[in-house]
Amino acid sequence: TSETLFFLLGEFPFITHLYEHRRAELLPDETLAIDGIKSLLLEARSVWLKKHDLQQHWLTPQTFSLLLKYVRNLTLLDRRLTPDLYTLALAAKQIAGDEFALTLLETARQYPPQRIPSHLTDLRIGIDHAEFPTGDAPWKNRLLGTELTWRTLPLKPAPPQEKKQSWQMQWDPYQQCSHPPEDDKIESFNTHVREQAKLLLGEDLARTEKFTSSLKDGLDIRETLRNWHTGDLYVKEIPPSRGTIEIVVLLFDSPSDPNKYPWHTTWYAEHDQESTLCFFATNFADNIIGPGISQAVYGGCMLIFPPRPIPDIWTDPRLEFAKTPEEHLVSAALLHSQEKRILVVSPHPPLTRWRRIAKKFKRQIVHLPIKRFSLQTLDRLRHFHVLNGRDVRSYASKYIRDFR
Known part of the structure; x- marks a missing residue:
């Protein structure tokens, strides 16, 4: 299933699809392990903006630069060359909040080929076991790769629609x-x-005078430059606002x-x-x-x-x-x-x-x-x-x- 595909593929499902797309189009993919992370963040941001109907936002290139530096540092502390999903989600949570971290997790597990209808039965796969129609069975991934381990990241997901409807029915309209x-x-x-x-208001009432013995409320740069040829300094005095x-x-x-x-x-x-x-x-x-x-x-x-x-x-x-x-x-x-x-x-x-x-x-x-x-x-x-x-x-x- 799309929820457990991450345990079967060697990369994030989203990045795996990018590899497959580039190979199908005969495009280079040497740097996709890094560029794919950037594409993942940009796609997650687009989904996040659409979800919250935001015309303006603060997930700017400067914010992403800070997030990627944090991801790099966490990855080096884990002695890895590329970040894992936990590292990305942790950085997203601490830089951009729970909402964006959850959107990033949902985007990372997207794999468009999974949307193609199939008559085959869906399987659910975990780290060390799989759920078949006949029952659960242990399994082991024999492909070489980084060992997967469970790690906890506290996030507050959106409640399911059924609970929302139940809470809405219990709302007392006379209390707020x-x-x-x-x-x-x-x-x-x-x-x-x-x-x-x-x-x-104080700046509108400011008075400017030639410097004598006190700087008062600071240099008036504009008036000083205007009279630069005289060599005089001008200071401003801001009276208390009424x-x-x-x-x-x-x-x-x-x-x-x-x-x-x-x-x-x-x-x-x-x-x-x-x-x-x-x-x-x-x-x-x-x-x-x-x-x-x-x-x-x-x-x-x-x-x-x-x-x-x-x-x-x-x-x-x-x-x-x-x-x-x-x-x-x-x-x-x-x-x-x-x-x-x-x-x-x-x-x-x-x-x-x-x-x-x-x-x-x-x-x-x-x-x-x-x-x-x-x-x-x-x-x-x-x-x-x-x-x-x-x-x-x-x-x-x-x-x-x-x-x-």
Whole structure:
């Protein structure tokens, strides 16, 4: 069978097929033992992107370079010339997470000729025994090669569809709460972008003067180069920014597809270190991953810190004019902000319509490009879990897989 073909072939089934294809096409295969590993990683990445419907990703050539260096080091520690499947899966797990490691394992055992229909009975083969229609029997591979041994690699696979349906039937629609480690991540990111916004506001108010006795807030390189012919140095002084940023709007996918993000809701803070959170996201009910545990993906969210109760923005009649979920979040931030400015982190500058809405509410929009932050960080923030009650938090970590 395709699940046990690895124990019969001398190479990974995926790489064995590459050898057979090159020989059939009379192509050179001297370096395929190494190039096949690269082809395997690229194919696994394509499957992973399609599975998670990602338009942008962080499995870049730089990430693969780091992964391959790690694979090389592990292979040398095992005194091997080429990596085995365990080494590849271990490196993929630690560099890219459980999801990609599982996809890599599934891709490595793919062997297209196995898809050809056959009237012969399927056999299941292990390291030292095989399952025949008449029963199990011991067997031994007499071809010379590296000895196969069992090694354990803890991974959290996706649950089977039958269990998902059972868990979905048991879901209580009147209970929802967040996963605390993910709360800490988004609050930490919220604090970080607020600090970035303060620096941005301070730079707009910076004053430049000729250097006399103090460097103050550092050299002003631009003004110094502009006056290079005079030989004078110029320094800048950044005054304390007036006011703070109370509300942050994070737009991960803009413009967004309303059909992709049908879930609109408001979550209120459980304690004073959490923000009031309003967001639109994918439907959590479509991705149940454990008993009382589901996964969703943010399209965008609004955070109010310090937290305070506000009316649900998605049913507030004062915001009926908003045409898109992104505009709804921005308008709600402008309506509820107690400060003069709100911060919008998005892939593009604020639309002219948003600026007009800000003028209507006598507020200002401070924009921070989302490309300042790594795709890996953004993916970790966007993927979050919904728990069916606080009691689920005691065992949720057993089912939740980190999306690195």
